Structures are given as C-alpha cells and as structure tokens.
Amino acid sequence: MIWGRGHRGYDPETPGVLVLAGRAGASEIGDIMQQRTLGPGGPTVSALGLGCMGMSEFYGTADQAEARSTLRRAVELGVTFFDTADMYGVGKNERLVGETLRPVRDRVFLATKFGVVRERDGRRMGISGRPEYVRSCCDASLQRLGVDHIDLYYQHRPDPEVPVEDTVGAMAELVEKGKVRYLGLSEVTPELLRRAHAVHPITALQSEYSLWSREPEDGVLDTCAELGIGFVPYSPLGRGMLTGTLRSADDLEEGDFRRHNPRFTGDNLSHNLRLVTAVEALAAEKGCTPAQLALAWTLARGEYLVPIPGTRRVRYLEENLGALDVALSPEDLARLDAAFPRGAAAGTRY
Numbered sequence: 001m002i003w004g005r006g007h008r009g010y011d012p013e014t015p016g017v018l019v020l021a022g023r024a025g026a027s028e029i030g031d032i033m034q035q036r037t038l039g040p041g042g043p044t045v046s047a048l049g050l051g052c053m054g055m056s057e058f059y060g061t062a063d064q065a066e067a068r069s070t071l072r073r074a075v076e077l078g079v080t081f082f083d084t085a086d087m088y089g090v091g092k093n094e095r096l097v098g099e100t101l102r103p104v105r106d107r108v109f110l111a112t113k114f115g116v117v118r119e120r121d122g123r124r125m126g127i128s129g130r131p132e133y134v135r136s137c138c139d140a141s142l143q144r145l146g147v148d149h150i151d152l153y154y155q156h157r158p159d160p161e162v163p164v165e166d167t168v169g170a171m172a173e174l175v176e177k178g179k180v181r182y183l184g185l186s187e188v189t190p191e192l193l194r195r196a197h198a199v200h201p202i203t204a205l206q207s208e209y210s211l212w213s214r215e216p217e218d219g220v221l222d223t224c225a226e227l228g229i230g231f232v233p234y235s236p237l238g239r240g241m242l243t244g245t246l247r248s249a250d251d252l253e254e255g256d257f258r259r260h261n262p263r264f265t266g267d268n269l270s271h272n273l274r275l276v277t278a279v280e281a282l283a284a285e286k287g288c289t290p291a292q293l294a295l296a297w298t299l300a301r302g303e304y305l306v307p308i309p310g311t312r313r314v315r316y317l318e319e320n321l322g323a324l325d326v327a328l329s330p331e332d333l334a335r336l337d338a339a340f341p342r343g344a345a346a347g348t349r350y
Helices: 064-076 092-107 131-145 164-176 190-199 220-227 238-243 266-286 290-299 314-325 330-339
Strands: 035-037 044-046 081-083 109-114 116-118 124-127 150-155 180-186 204-208 230-234
Touching (some): 064 314, 092 131, 109 180, 131 150, 150 164, 150 204, 164 190, 190 220, 204 220, 220 230, 238 266, 266 290, 290 314
Parallel strands (some): 081 109, 150 180, 180 204, 204 230
C-alpha cells in the first residue's frame, strides 16, 4: 500500500493503493510501507504488524470505537498484518477485527489462533490440539471473521497430551480444503517445531520476544533460520514496560492483568523500571521514543522477524510505526545488550 497526501479512499485507477486525506503518518515512514517476508519465500507482509488482543480484553477497559479507528488507521498507514485469536475476548476480538477489516479484506493478511480452551464466561479450561477440535475451531473462526479463508492459522500453545504430528496433520487438511493458507505455531521448542515442520511446512512461529524476554535466542531463532520459518515476536514492547510510560502499578487500570503479573509487582517492578532507564537514555539521544527504540531493536534481530506490537489507540499505533525510521548502529545494539542483557528482567513472564 502506498500512502501520501490527497483525497481519502482507494484509488479506483490503481487497485491496492490507498491515498490518505491531508496528512501523512505520524512519522516519516516513507512513500511505501516497508515489507518483510515470513521466511525465505514466505508471504510478504508489512514490516510491523498489529496485535489486536488488547482491543477486547486483558489490558483494562476496552473502547470499541477507538479500536475500530486504530484498525482503520493501521490500514491507511500500510499495515497489512493483523493478529487475533479465538480466545481473545472469547471470540469478540475476531468479530471486531473481521467486521472492521471486511471492506479491505483483499488488502490485509489475517492471522488467528486456536488451542486455548475457554468457557463462554471466560474461564480457561486448558489446551487442546485434538484434530476434531482443530477443525471445529477453524470453522468457528471463519464465521466470526466473516471470511472464506484464514491467511495464517496458529496453534496457540502446544497440547502436551496430543502429538504435534496429529495436530499439524489436521491443520494441513485445512490447507488442502482452502480454509487456511499458511500454518503457524506459538511458544514451542525447537524440537517440537522440527517435528511439526516435517508434517507440513510451518510458515511462522510466534513467541514473546523483546529486550526483556529473550528466551527465543536459546535455539528457537536459529531453528527458524535453519528451516526457513518466519518469526513473529509478540509483546515486543514488554507489555508496555519498554515504552517508558509506566512508573508504578497505579498507572494500570483495575482489571489490567499486569497488576498481577510478576514483572509488574513489588521489587521486580522497581528493578525492571531501572533497566528501562537505559532504553530511555539512548532513545533521547536518537531523537525517538523508548517504544520506537525497543521496536527498532527487535526489527534489527533478523530480516524474517515481523513484530506485532499491540495497541488499542491510534496515537500509539502511529508512534510504533515510527520505529521503522530508527536505525541502530552496531554500537547502539552493543550498548543496549550491555545495559539490558539477557535474563536481566526480574520476575517470570506469567
């Protein structure tokens, strides 16, 4: 998608080109949104995607109007990669994303997930990778999204009771039937990734990855590179910690799950806030925000990495996209590694 000044809407003379009304983006992103592929020969998507989970749940009060505005603004700015899951809002997030993006369905790449079982009241009932569950979840997601196929379909978490070969075999059937284009996994080990990939090509692996969650560096990233699999970092802003906007737990709304997350409580929080000062200092020198610096760090980790920072608000979306203009030198990267080394964050992820 191309963006620039002019009337608002899709140019009928040039399908796929979007011209904006009066303003370019909040940052000098350039005339054409940067693109990346999910692995060599994989599908091409915008270099930054949009994680949609928080639009429906987990991060405090949801504002559906602002969420829809954020989704639409993302499309205007050239974002093509949108990430949701059937468990986000117990189906509400898929409906929100599907309804809002339906007018531009042919211009976006939709990813969703199955595997985390929840009751309608939100209670979590476990993990399922049973083949019959895979098939029923896909049909339900297609209906909620209002589409005839899902571009990228992830197993949200591995099921320890079901061999990954059985789960991926059922997912492969969905590809054969045209219901799904590409397959993905989330939060799996290199060994499970290899076993799955032997059944059907895995296009993308999604796991948490940021300056303060660097576990994928212990074999996962190398395995993806070896097998030609794209890597999709979720929570690349450390669930907001790396933005520099949080100073205490009081900054979090009631109902925000981070109030009970080990990294956001007690001495762990104090320790982690001190780590963030290094990000803030370098960001000030670079003339960018801490969030942009943290995203630039993630983007610099490999050409087949496509981070999906989540946000519910237009202003943060625009700020995040400004990360595409932040160039980090080898010296900058070394400085961040020294100030924020692997394993430096206090507290477990969950």
